[in-house]
Amino acid sequence: MTLATTLNSRTQRITRPLQYLALLGYVIFLGFPLLFLILTAFKTPQELISPNPSFWPAELNFDNFAQAIEKANLIPAAGNSLIVAVSTTVIVTLISLPAAYALARFKTKLRGLATGWILLSQVFPFILIIIPLFLVLKQIGLIDNLLGLVLVYTVWSLPFALWMLQGYIAGIPVELEEAGAMDGASRIRILRVIILPLLAPGLVATSLFTFISGWNEFFFALVIIQDPALQTLPLTLARFVGAEGQVQLGQLAAASLLATIPSLVFFAVIQRRLTSGLLSGAVKG
Amino acid sequence: MTVIETPTKGSPPHDSRKRPIVRARRSRGNRDAWLLVLPAFLPIVLFSVYPLAQGVLLGFTDAKAGLDVATNFNGVDNYTKLLTNELFWNSFRIGLIWAFGVTILQFLASLGLALLLNLDLRFRWIARTLALVPWAMPPVVIAIMWRLMLNPTYGPINGGMRAVGLPGDINWLGDFSTALPAIIVVGVWAGMPQTTITLLAGLQNVPNDLHEAAALDGAGVWQRFWHVTLPALRPIIVAITTLDLIWNFNSFALIYVLTAGGPGGQTMLPMLFAYNEAFRYGNFGYAAAMGNVMVVVIAVFLFVYLRGQARSRLS
Numbered sequence: 001m002t003l004a005t006t007l008n009s010r011t012q013r014i015t016r017p018l019q020y021l022a023l024l025g026y027v028i029f030l031g032f033p034l035l036f037l038i039l040t041a042f043k044t045p046q047e048l049i050s051p052n053p054s055f056w057p058a059e060l061n062f063d064n065f066a067q068a069i070e071k072a073n074l075i076p077a078a079g080n081s082l083i084v085a086v087s088t089t090v091i092v093t094l095i096s097l098p099a100a101y102a103l104a105r106f107k108t109k110l111r112g113l114a115t116g117w118i119l120l121s122q123v124f125p126f127i128l129i130i131i132p133l134f135l136v137l138k139q140i141g142l143i144d145n146l147l148g149l150v151l152v153y154t155v156w157s158l159p160f161a162l163w164m165l166q167g168y169i170a171g172i173p174v175e176l177e178e179a180g181a182m183d184g185a186s187r188i189r190i191l192r193v194i195i196l197p198l199l200a201p202g203l204v205a206t207s208l209f210t211f212i213s214g215w216n217e218f219f220f221a222l223v224i225i226q227d228p229a230l231q232t233l234p235l236t237l238a239r240f241v242g243a244e245g246q247v248q249l250g251q252l253a254a255a256s257l258l259a260t261i262p263s264l265v266f267f268a269v270i271q272r273r274l275t276s277g278l279l280s281g282a283v284k285g
Numbered sequence: 286m287t288v289i290e291t292p293t294k295g296s297p298p299h300d301s302r303k304r305p306i307v308r309a310r311r312s313r314g315n316r317d318a319w320l321l322v323l324p325a326f327l328p329i330v331l332f333s334v335y336p337l338a339q340g341v342l343l344g345f346t347d348a349k350a351g352l353d354v355a356t357n358f359n360g361v362d363n364y365t366k367l368l369t370n371e372l373f374w375n376s377f378r379i380g381l382i383w384a385f386g387v388t389i390l391q392f393l394a395s396l397g398l399a400l401l402l403n404l405d406l407r408f409r410w411i412a413r414t415l416a417l418v419p420w421a422m423p424p425v426v427i428a429i430m431w432r433l434m435l436n437p438t439y440g441p442i443n444g445g446m447r448a449v450g451l452p453g454d455i456n457w458l459g460d461f462s463t464a465l466p467a468i469i470v471v472g473v474w475a476g477m478p479q480t481t482i483t484l485l486a487g488l489q490n491v492p493n494d495l496h497e498a499a500a501l502d503g504a505g506v507w508q509r510f511w512h513v514t515l516p517a518l519r520p521i522i523v524a525i526t527t528l529d530l531i532w533n534f535n536s537f538a539l540i541y542v543l544t545a546g547g548p549g550g551q552t553m554l555p556m557l558f559a560y561n562e563a564f565r566y567g568n569f570g571y572a573a574a575m576g577n578v579m580v581v582v583i584a585v586f587l588f589v590y591l592r593g594q595a596r597s598r599l600s
Contacts, residue, residue, distance in 0.1 A: 015506070023401050023412055026394075030415040033474070036441055037430045053439055099325035106318035114322075121333065122528065123583055125535045127559040128340035128576035129333065131348075131569050136336060155332040158325055216423035218538035223564060234425040238542050241429060249439060256426040267421030 040253035041065070048249050064254035068240075072255050076229065077236035084146055084232060085214035088153040092161050092210045093203065100165030101191075105174070118159040130223050137224065144227045152220045157210045164209065168202030169195070205270040212263045233259045341580075343573035350567030363574035373575060375550065376558040377582075379465065383554055384534040387472035391533075392526055394473060395480035400510075402481070403488045420478035428542035431471045432458070458544050464551045468543055475539055476532070480525050487521035488514065523594045527587060534583055555579055 040048075041064050042057040068074060103111050133152060134143065142148030172195060180190040196203075218234040225231055231239070237259055240252055344363060348356040367373055398416060402409050419427060434440050435457040447453030457467040491514055499509045515522075537556045540546070546553035546561075555575065563572035 019401060019404060019406060022397065023406055023409065026398050026401065026412050027415060030412070030418070030474070030477070032441075033430050033434050034415070034418060036434060040433055048439060051438075053444070055441070055444075095324040095328070098321035102318040102321035106315070108315050108318050110318055110322055117329070117334075121337075122531050123580065123587070124337055124340075125556060125559070125576050125579045125583075126537065127556060127563065127572060128344075128580065129337050131343060131563055131573050131576075132336035132339035133332065135569075136332075151328075151332060155328050158329055158333075162325060212421060216425075218423070218425050218541070219560075222541075223560075234423050234538070237423075237425050237429065241432070241542055249433060249436070252429055253433060256429045260422050260426050263421045263423065264418070267417070271417055 037253050041257050043250050064250040068251040068255035072240045077231050077233045081215055081233040084149050085211045087150045088214040089207050089211045091154050092157050093207050096161040096165055100162050101169055104166040104169035118163055148224050153214045157213050161206050161210050164206045172198050208266040208270045215263055340573050343570055344577040346570040348570035363571050376553045376555050380555040386469045387533045388529045391473045391476050391480050395477050395484055398481050399484035402485050416481050417478050419475050424538035425542050427475050428539050459548050461551050468552050483525045487518045491517040
């Protein structure tokens with residue numbers, strides 16, 4: 001350790017500044033677009049169309065937000081998105097929890113089957129699945145219906161939720177369950193008292209990730225929802241883009257920011273667990 | 286159930302007396318497992334496996350939108366028609382440039398960032414946080430944000446170019462020559478989180494003593510990266526670039542909002558092309574045939590890539 005570090009220290013004096021420079025480059029590349037989106041949301045129409053637009057807004061004005069909410073119908077759209085994302089999350093969590101447990105704990109062929117399907121389902125382009133699904137949903141009257149969207153999102157998020165959850169479950173030592181069984185606790189009791197509390201953080205991470213996926217999704221919604229009254233937020237935003245003029249850029253930016261807030265907040269909550277969960281799933285899968 | 290057979294098949298003959306008990310316990314375990322999996326299994330089969338199989342079959346029919354149109358199998362008609370469809374192949378070519386361009390650049394950019402984040406630099410948390418944000422953003426919002434960035438008059442990119450005396454009047458998303466490179470940059474930005482975080486986790490798993498041993502042997506930073514870090518990282522690199530390639534080839538929302546395939550089809554990715562064919566023109570069968578072609582091409586690429594990787598790992 002010490003020898004290696006002394007060897008390093010000489011070269012470090014030269015490379016460190018370069019490393020910080022590179023890090024700065026990344027921060028600008030990743031952060032500048034975000035900063036610009038935020039600043040645009042606070043600019044007045046006059047500032048936006050001026051031939052020499054200033055980088056910083058003259059003052060913090062929230063007009064764009066108010067107008068965006070009103071003009072783009074953000075509130076009903078957010079309501080639709082919320083209904084769809086929450087329903088999907090609840091259903092996915094309820095049905096993936098027992099399945100993930102079985103995948104993690106029972107060494108059956110199911111495991112290989114599930115893993116195979118999760119990987120295979122990634123390869124197929126969505127177009128192949130959405131056309132027949134569209135036909136099926138049309139037959140049972142679920143086109144232009146939020147329930148249809150919930151159904152599609154559920155199926156679409158399930159493999160990933162399963163994958164994450166079984167990773168978290170596999171991380172809980174089996175010995176805990178065996179100890180519980182030795183003490184004469186029933187299986188249900190073992191699951192409720194021992195496993196569930198340990199699994200809670202992973203469960204929360206999986207649920208929030210499912211919520212974010214549903215909240216952000218665009219392609220399936222575009223195909224399934226045509227009625228403007230049922231549009232989800234991404235659809236509403238995409239339509240708002242079409243109506244875009246220079247004057248509306250501020251409102252567009254404001255609407256975009258508002259639509260991103262829930263995902264961003266939830267993501268901040270789970271991000272550490274998310275990465276560790278994905279990897280434990282990957283390593284043990 | 287055939288599931289029970291395989292695990293016992295490999296067991297040596299002398300413990301055949303024990304087998305009935307083992308089998309009984311296993312089959313109970315299996316039944317429990319099936320019961321637990323069923324609620325998840327059923328919707329996946331009904332609304333994912335079945336439609337997918339049907340989608341592949343639809344590619345061999347003349348299915349069209351509309352309720353009262355009869356659907357007939359038409360063999361390989363769709364594919365012979367596709368062969369001469371120059372627009373489709375052009376879109377295919379664009380899709381490959383996009384997918385490979387984004388995947389390669391994304392990999393290089395993410396590897397660089399992951400290496401930096403793995404060092405003990407101050408303020409690295411800022412870069413780490415920022416690198417994760419695109420993951421949480423709706424693709425539609427990412428597209429809107431970059432439309433602002435690339436806006437010919439208001440956008441800061443042209444503004445910056447004007448400030449240093451360059452001709453800052455480029456219509457990045459509207460010009461034939463700049464549209465595809467521009468969306469590739471956006472694609473790299475949007476996909477950096479997963480790649481960076483995966484590579485960073487891989488880097489943190491590279492054993493430190495390997496580095497020290499190499500350093501003692503007089504290996505420089507570059508040599509250590511090339512001969513220690515990279516080989517140790519290889520399985521993760523293969524996995525994430527494979528996934529990135531598939532994801533990128535299938536991406537839709539970002540480009541739909543950024544350019545909708547324009548200008549003049551210069552950014553018409555295969556997914557957009559097939560979407561238009563299906564839901565704008567109503568040619569379901571033809572669009573599904575395009576989907577089939579896409580699957581085959583992706584599968585071939587993956588096969589060649591993964592086999593090549595497996596071979597070089599063995600040698």
